[in-house]
Amino acid sequence: MIKVSRMNKHFGDLHVLKDIDLEVKKGEVIVVIGPSGSGKTTLLRTLNILEQPDSGIINIGEQSIDFSQPVSKKEKLKFRQQTGMVFQNHNLFPHLTAIENVMEGPVTVQKVSKDEARKKASDLLTKVGLGQKLDVYPHQLSGGQQQRVGIARALATGVEVILFDEPTSALDPELVADVLDVMKELAKEGMTMVVVTHEMGFAQEVADQVLFMDEGKIVNQGSPDYIFNQTDESRTRQFLKRIQ
Amino acid sequence: MKMYLSNIFTNSEMQEKYIDIFTSSFLPLVKGALYNTLPLTFIAFGIGLVLAVITALMRLSGSKILRGMARVYVSLIRGTPLLVQLFIIFFGLPSVGVTINPLISAVIGFSLNMGAYNSEVIRAAILSIPKGQWEAAESIGMSHTQMLRRIIFPQATRVSIPPLSNSFIGLVKDTSLASLITYSEMFRKAQEIASQNYEFLLVYSEAALIYWIICVALTFVQDRVENRLERYVS
Numbered sequence: 001m002i003k004v005s006r007m008n009k010h011f012g013d014l015h016v017l018k019d020i021d022l023e024v025k026k027g028e029v030i031v032v033i034g035p036s037g038s039g040k041t042t043l044l045r046t047l048n049i050l051e052q053p054d055s056g057i058i059n060i061g062e063q064s065i066d067f068s069q070p071v072s073k074k075e076k077l078k079f080r081q082q083t084g085m086v087f088q089n090h091n092l093f094p095h096l097t098a099i100e101n102v103m104e105g106p107v108t109v110q111k112v113s114k115d116e117a118r119k120k121a122s123d124l125l126t127k128v129g130l131g132q133k134l135d136v137y138p139h140q141l142s143g144g145q146q147q148r149v150g151i152a153r154a155l156a157t158g159v160e161v162i163l164f165d166e167p168t169s170a171l172d173p174e175l176v177a178d179v180l181d182v183m184k185e186l187a188k189e190g191m192t193m194v195v196v197t198h199e200m201g202f203a204q205e206v207a208d209q210v211l212f213m214d215e216g217k218i219v220n221q222g223s224p225d226y227i228f229n230q231t232d233e234s235r236t237r238q239f240l241k242r243i244q
Numbered sequence: 245m246k247m248y249l250s251n252i253f254t255n256s257e258m259q260e261k262y263i264d265i266f267t268s269s270f271l272p273l274v275k276g277a278l279y280n281t282l283p284l285t286f287i288a289f290g291i292g293l294v295l296a297v298i299t300a301l302m303r304l305s306g307s308k309i310l311r312g313m314a315r316v317y318v319s320l321i322r323g324t325p326l327l328v329q330l331f332i333i334f335f336g337l338p339s340v341g342v343t344i345n346p347l348i349s350a351v352i353g354f355s356l357n358m359g360a361y362n363s364e365v366i367r368a369a370i371l372s373i374p375k376g377q378w379e380a381a382e383s384i385g386m387s388h389t390q391m392l393r394r395i396i397f398p399q400a401t402r403v404s405i406p407p408l409s410n411s412f413i414g415l416v417k418d419t420s421l422a423s424l425i426t427y428s429e430m431f432r433k434a435q436e437i438a439s440q441n442y443e444f445l446l447v448y449s450e451a452a453l454i455y456w457i458i459c460v461a462l463t464f465v466q467d468r469v470e471n472r473l474e475r476y477v478s
Binding site: 084085137138 | 377387388394395398
């Protein structure tokens with residue numbers, strides 16, 4: 001589903017992603033962990049080209065972009081439409097209601113009719129447990145509810161991959177579970193997911209693969225059991241020890 | 245001053261005369277406001293707003309040339325007096341064979357002015373929208389134009405209503421400068437009336453009163469619009 005080869009990204013002099021290679025199969029859940037500043041969020045953002053890599057190739061589905069060549073806007077737009085993104089701070093559109101937020105992509109980008117989009121958006125919001133909150137503005141929702149609208153919005157355009165950027169980090173602890181439950185549900189349904197998170201419980205329970213990143217590199221990767229219980233790699237162990 | 249006041253309060257003949265002057269000049273002044281001052285204000289503000297949005301987008305664009313052009317325009321207009329600009333357009337341009345009637349001259353002058361000042365307002369409003377909004381719009385696959393139209397402008401509008409109302413109200417009053425390029429808006433009407441009856445204080449105060457009533461009404465409209473747009477923010 002996703003294949004990244006030899007991807008590099010610099011911010012000025014800072015080499016934030018170093019020769020990243022990554023493969024994600026259809027239906028897999030990949031959890032990316034690592035200390036802050038390790039490049040995990042940047043890695044996620046390159047998959048949606050919110051950050052454009054300096055070099056390397058990304059394949060998603062049928063499409064492939066080689067970033068050592070100039071990339072046209074059109075190419076980027078088309079590429080981006082295969083993935084949905086859930087942000088740490090949800091970034092819902094404050095001037096639109098919950099259902100309008102979810103409809104925006106289908107209606108504006110995919111030119112789906114409003115009626116059809118509304119029906120689908122209503123189904124999606126019901127699925128994430130917000131069937132009663134369709135016409136409410138984001139500021140009237142709790143953080144957990146906002147994030148679930150964010151997930152529905154990311155799903156609305158019929159994407160095959162969803163990218164989660166620390167979806168629960170900005171939430172009050174008691175609201176985290178609601179969001180994680182929705183994510184587990186999606187995983188069960190076979191959605192391909194790449195998740196940057198500090199929720200190690202979620203990683204252990206749901207992930208097919210865990211990647212440990214440090215200083216712009218994927219240092220260690222494997223099954224949750226391997227990463228959390230078996231690995232001898234010192235930086236992984238050090239990191240896990242520190243956060244427990 | 246003393247005499248004037250004592251006349252108003254004691255001399256019934258004078259009272260009658262003032263009331264008569266006041267009422268007889270009221271209609272021409274209000275007509276001047278409705279047919280000249282307000283249309284000039286609305287037209288200049290409308291065209292100015294279009295110029296302002298274009299200029300703001302040029303200032304924010306990736307092209308150095310567009311940014312430079314916008315910056316020169318804003319700098320020229322902001323750095324020179326409005327009255328001087330109006331004089332250049334109306335009295336100056338005929339020297340090179342370009343003669344423009346008073347109304348059009350005023351529209352050009354005020355529009356250019358509004359465009360320059362309001363472009364800064366709109367630029368600031370666009371910049372005030374958090375980066376996450378652009379990214380979220382990008383992540384659902386929107387093109388740059390779609391982002392601006394659907395996500396950024398609606399939010400920037402709310403932010404820019406108070407400062408834009410300010411400049412609109414400023415423009416209502418600034419149109420009185422058009423009297424100096426012979427456009428017969430309300431204040432020029434007042435000058436004409438006063439030059440016949442010599443009641444400068446009374447007639448000019450009356451004009452001031454009408455300007456004030458217009459601005460109070462506009463402030464009321466502004467409050468209504470702001471309340472409407474506040475509904476989605478806590």
